[in-house]
Amino acid sequence: MKAIQTALLSYGMSGRIFHAPFLEVHSGFELVGSYERSQKNIQKAYPGTHSYDSLDEVIQDADIELIIVNTPIPTHFEYASKALKAGKHVVVEKAFTNSTAEALELQKIASKAGKHIFVYQNRRWDSDFLTVKKVLTSGQLGDIVEAEFHFDRYNGAKSPKMHKELPGPGAGIIFDLGPHIIDQALHLFGNPTHVFADLRKTRPGTEVEDLFEILLYYPEMRVRLKAGYYFKVPVPAFQLHGKLGSFIKTRSDRQEADLDAGRKPQGDSWGQENPQDYGVMHVDGGNPERVPSENGDFMAFYENVFQSLRGEEQPAVSVQDGINSMRVIDAAMESSREKRVFTY
Template identity: 35%
Template sequence: MAEALRVALVGYGLAGRVFHAPLIAATPRLWLHTVVSSDADKVHADYPDVRVIATPQAAFDDPDIDLVVIASPNATHAPLAIAALRAGRHVVVDKPFAIDLDEASAVAEVARASTGLLTVFHNRRWDADFLALRALLADDEIGDIAEVHSHFDRFRPVVPDRWRERSGPGAGLWLDLGPHLVDQALQLFGLPEAVQADIAIQRAGAEVDDWFHVVLRYPRLRVVLHAGAMVPGAGLRFSVHGTRGSWFKHGLDPQEAALRDGAVPGGDDWGVDPAPGRLLRVQGDGTIVEGPSPAPAGDYRAFYAGVRDAIRSSIAPPVTLAEALDVMRVLQAAIDSAASGRIAIL
C-alpha cells in the first residue's frame, strides 16, 4: 500500500476544525500531519498527535509536507495558495477560491507554472440531495428542465461576532454560500449566458450582505440561487420543474450537522438524508402521480479521496482549475450585476 500523503491544514476555525480536519483524518492514505494555528491546545484537544505550528510558510517550506489545505479567512486564500504553490506543494483551497476573479486568475497563473496540483473544496457536489437531483436529470425523470430554485436559507436574526460578518474583503453571505450554489448549478447546466443579481443587507446591525437572489439565465432555463438569514424552519432546498414533472426537496444534507456535532465521517448511515425529495410526474392524461425519488448517501470524503488519487496517479482532481475559475466568473458577475443594477453578460 502506498505511503499516506502528509497534509498540513492552515487554519483551525470553523472550516478547518469542522470540515477539513475530520474529513482528512477519515480518508484512507491521508495523514493529518500538521496544523497551522495560534491555539495549539484547541488542536491537541481533538488531535493529540498532530504537530501544531504558528506560521503557514513554515508548513509550505517543510519537505515532509505533500499537501497543503488552506482553511483560513477568505481574504488570505489567494496569497497563501500562491505561496504554497511556489514552495512546490499540492494545494486545496477552501471556497471561495479567492475574493474576486482577478485574484483567482492570478492564483491560476501560478498554478499552471507550478509542479503542484491546485483544487478548490466544493464539497457540496457530494450532498445527498444534489446527488439525487443529478441522478434524476441523468435518467431524464423530469424532462426538459425549465426552472430550478436552489435555496440555502438559515435563521440567524442576531448578527454573530465573527470575521465573515464584519466589513472587509471576502466577507458576506454571497461569498460564503454562493460558491456552493453556483458550483452545483454549473455542474448540472454549465455556464449561463448572463447573471442577474440582487444582493442585500437585511438584519439590523449587519455590516455585510446577508441575503441574495441571483438568477442564472440560459436560453430557456432559469436557475434561481437564493439565501437569507431570516428564514426559520427547514425550508426549501430545491424545486425543479420540467416538461415531465417536478422534484421538491426540503431540509439540508445531514453531513454538516453531523460534523458540527463531532461525528466521525463514515459508517453505514453516514450521509443518508432523513428527508428525501418528492418526485411528481405528469401522466399523459394530465394527472399527477408521486413516484420514487432517488436517495443516495452523500459523502464529503469523496473529495479528499479524489485529491489523493489525483496526486498519486496524475489524474484530474475532483474540482479542476477550469471549473473553479468558472465558479469565480459567476460569483464576480453577480457582484457586478448587483452593483450596477444591470444584467451581467458572461
C-alpha cells in the same frame, strides 16, 4: 504507497469538522498538523500532530505535500500562492478567492509550479444534491425550464467571525453561502450566458449584504439561486421544473451535524437521510412519488484528491471550476450595483 503528508492552516470549525476527520480516516493521508495562531487544540484531538506557530513554518516543512487553505477568504490568494510557489499542492476552501482576477492568477501560479489546486466544494457530495443530480440525469422531468436552489437560514445575529461582517474583500453572504449553490448550479447546467442579481442588507446594523437572489440565464432555461437569514419557515432547497414534471427536495444532508457530534465518516450508514426527508417527484400523468435519497459522501472529495496525486484522476473540482464560480460572483455584484443584466 506513501501517505500524503497534509497540513491545515487552521484548526477551527472547518478544520475540526470538514477536514481532519477525513484525513484521519482515509489511509492515503497523514495529518501532520495545523498552523494555530493562538489556541493550540489540534494536538489534543490528534496526538502526535504538530501545532505550527507560523505560515512560513508550515510551508518550509519539506515533508508536507498538501496544504489545506481553510482560513478566512481574504487570505486565500496570499496563502495559496505562497504554498504553491513553495512546491505544495493545495486545497482551497470556498469562496475560492476574492475575485476572478485572483483566481486566474492562482491558476497561472499552479501551472508554473506544476502543482494541483483542489477547490473544496464538499456540497457536491451532499445527499440532497446527489439526489437532485440523479433525478436530473434520469430524464424523467424532460427538458428543464427552471431550477431553483436555496441556502436559507433563520438567524439575524451577526457572525462572531468579524471578517464575515466587516465590508471588504470576501465579505457578505454571496461569498459565504453563495459559492455552495453557485457551484452546484454550474456543475449541473454549465456556464450561463447572462447573470442578473439583487443583493440586500436585511439584519439590523449589518454592514454587509446578507440576502441575495441570482438569476443564471441559459438559452432554454434559467436557474434561480437564493440565500438569506430570515427564512423562519424553510422553503424547498432544490426545485427542478421540467416539461414532464417537477422534483422538490429539502436540504437535509446529515454529514455536517454528524461530524460536529464527533462521528467518524465511515460505515454503510454514513450520509443516510431519514425517509421523511426524501424528495418528491411529480410527473405528468402519475401520482406524487417519494424518491429515496443518495447517501452523502464528503469523503469522495478527498478520495479524488488522493487519486489525483497518486493515481490517474483529475481534480473533481478544478481550478477552472473555482474561476467559473468567481466569475458568477463578480458578475452578480456588478449586476446588483448597476441594476442590469451582465453577460457571463
